[in-house]
Amino acid sequence: MNSSNHLSPRLEINRRAVGAGCPCLIVAEVAQAHDGSLGTAHAYIDAIAAAGADAVKFQTHIAAAESTAAEPFRVRFSPQDATRFDYWRRLEFTAEQWRGLSDHARARGLIFLSTPFSPAAVELLESLDTPAWKVGSGELTNLPLLEQLAATRRPMLLSSGMASWNDLDEAVAIIRHAGAPLAVLQCTTAYPCPPERVGLNVMAEIRQRYGCVVGLSDHSGTIFAGLAGVTLGASLLELHVVLSRDCFGPDVGASITMAELSELVAGTRFIEQAIAHPVDKDAQAKSLADLRVVFGKSVVAARDLPAGHQLTRDDLAFKKPGIGIPAARWPDVLGRRLKQGMAADTLLVEDDLD
Numbered sequence: 001m002n003s004s005n006h007l008s009p010r011l012e013i014n015r016r017a018v019g020a021g022c023p024c025l026i027v028a029e030v031a032q033a034h035d036g037s038l039g040t041a042h043a044y045i046d047a048i049a050a051a052g053a054d055a056v057k058f059q060t061h062i063a064a065a066e067s068t069a070a071e072p073f074r075v076r077f078s079p080q081d082a083t084r085f086d087y088w089r090r091l092e093f094t095a096e097q098w099r100g101l102s103d104h105a106r107a108r109g110l111i112f113l114s115t116p117f118s119p120a121a122v123e124l125l126e127s128l129d130t131p132a133w134k135v136g137s138g139e140l141t142n143l144p145l146l147e148q149l150a151a152t153r154r155p156m157l158l159s160s161g162m163a164s165w166n167d168l169d170e171a172v173a174i175i176r177h178a179g180a181p182l183a184v185l186q187c188t189t190a191y192p193c194p195p196e197r198v199g200l201n202v203m204a205e206i207r208q209r210y211g212c213v214v215g216l217s218d219h220s221g222t223i224f225a226g227l228a229g230v231t232l233g234a235s236l237l238e239l240h241v242v243l244s245r246d247c248f249g250p251d252v253g254a255s256i257t258m259a260e261l262s263e264l265v266a267g268t269r270f271i272e273q274a275i276a277h278p279v280d281k282d283a284q285a286k287s288l289a290d291l292r293v294v295f296g297k298s299v300v301a302a303r304d305l306p307a308g309h310q311l312t313r314d315d316l317a318f319k320k321p322g323i324g325i326p327a328a329r330w331p332d333v334l335g336r337r338l339k340q341g342m343a344a345d346t347l348l349v350e351d352d353l354d
Contacts (some may be wrong), residue, residue, distance in 0.1 A: 009213050009235075011155045011181035014111045014131040016054070018155075018183065019213040019235045024268050027113065027134075027238040028053040028261055033249050036091045038100075040243075045104050047243060047258045052265040055111035057134055057238065058101065060125055063088035065118035075191075077250045095124055102128045113157075115139075122148055130154075134238075137161030137189055140171050150178035157236065158182065159217050160206070161189035172210055183213035183236055186229075191254040192221040200228055207233070219254040223264040230268045231275075239264070296322020299330050301342045309338050311353075317345075324349050 010019030018025045028048040034041035041058070048056045063085050071084040081087040093101070098114075105112035115134045116122045122133075122145070132155040139145055140163050149156060156175050160168055168184065175182050186202040198220060207214045215236030216229035226237045240255035256264065285292070302317040309315070311333050318327040324347030325333060336353045 009207070009211060011183060011213055013055075013155050016111065022235065023272055024230050024234060025055060025111075025215075025236045026053045026265055026268060027055040027057050027111075027236065028241045029057045029238055031057075031059050031240055031251055032091055033240070033242050033247060033251065033255070034058075034091075035248055038093060038097055041093070041101055042104055044241070044243070045101065045108055045110065048241065048261070049105075049108035049110055051258050051261040053110070053261060055113055056105050057113040057115065059136075060098065060114045060116050060121040061088040061091055062118050062120045062124070063092060065120035075250050095127065098124060099128055102130070116145070116149070119145065119148055126152065132157060135159060135171075137163060137187055141167055143170070143174060146171055146174050147178070150175045150180045153178060153180045155181040155183065157215070157238075158184045159187045159238075160184060160202075161187035161217065165209070168210075172212075181213075182210070183215055184210055185215040185217040185236065185238060187217035188219065191219050191251060193219040193225075193254065195220065195225070198225045198228075200225070200232055203229065203232055203234060219251075221254045221256060223256060223260050223267065226264050227267045227271065230271050237264075237268070293322045294320070296320065297327040298322050298324030299327060299333060299348045300324065301344055301346045301348065303344045305338055305342045307338055307341045311336055311338070319345065319347075323347065 010017060010022065012018065016025065030041065030044045034044060045056055067085050067088055069083055069085045073084050078087055081090060102112045111131060113132060113134055114125055114130060115136050116125055117139065133149045134157045135146065135149065137159040140158065140160065158171060172182065184206045186199050186206060188197045188199055190197055203214045203216065213235050214233065215238065216226065216234045217238040218225045218229070219240065226239055229237060240251050241261055242252050242255040242257060245252060245257060297318040297320055300317050300319050302315055305315060313334065316330055316333070333348060333353060339352055339354060342352065
């Protein structure tokens, strides 16, 4: 599938433009880091807002609607939950609790997002007027859920972590048939993801293949991949966050701290400013003429020299400031004679030479 001209590579989430020519949307993913504590979930919202991210994202799990008792643990980490089903059930919030989280995020100036994992979760999040859908890579082949989400025609942020190109082609076709705005995020389902598996090159392939907004969902547990992604044109960054690396949960190793999130935000805005202001090298050099004098080197007498002396290479040294004959022109003075004697370290000028 090559739809590079199908749609303009830009969409809007809560009146925030995302895509070509727009600031990168930075999404801080809480996921299950709250471990079922509503208070902790609210604390994450405050911390993420303070760090300067644009959006907070949760995951909305309704155990009975998405799972069975047969679901295995990805990583057996929780001594208090006998099964993965029990874990999902323990992390559930009520509709009113979700509304409180959504209202809190918006009050702090954050876009509120949450990934649904069942039709019931979609309905719950729709009731909160969630402005976009993040589709986890495990749901990418859940075509009935994709169809339900796409039918709302809200922007869809598609994570590609476990997908083949055929999987993505089918999902993109469903979304575009429904007319929903689309972003596709390069992602590798590894926690944490080593650098050799981040797949920064795939962003360009996604852009070429689908002509859509492109992002990076990063599980490296560092800010490095995200900053590289922004430099390579990611319009959206999603990263797992934790309040501390001492927190409990399966995603801590793939997460960044709030201090690192703040650094990522600052680094992203720095990179955006640098890219937005290309430099004319000659014009820049001209504007730095005063500094070229301060830092530049001139031709000077390497030792005391008598009047009439014919200059050789051994008579010359090159020292600051750059107000005499420039060091780059030293061959021009070879073989010329001094009009008068010169002390060591005296800068040569044209009037000193015959």
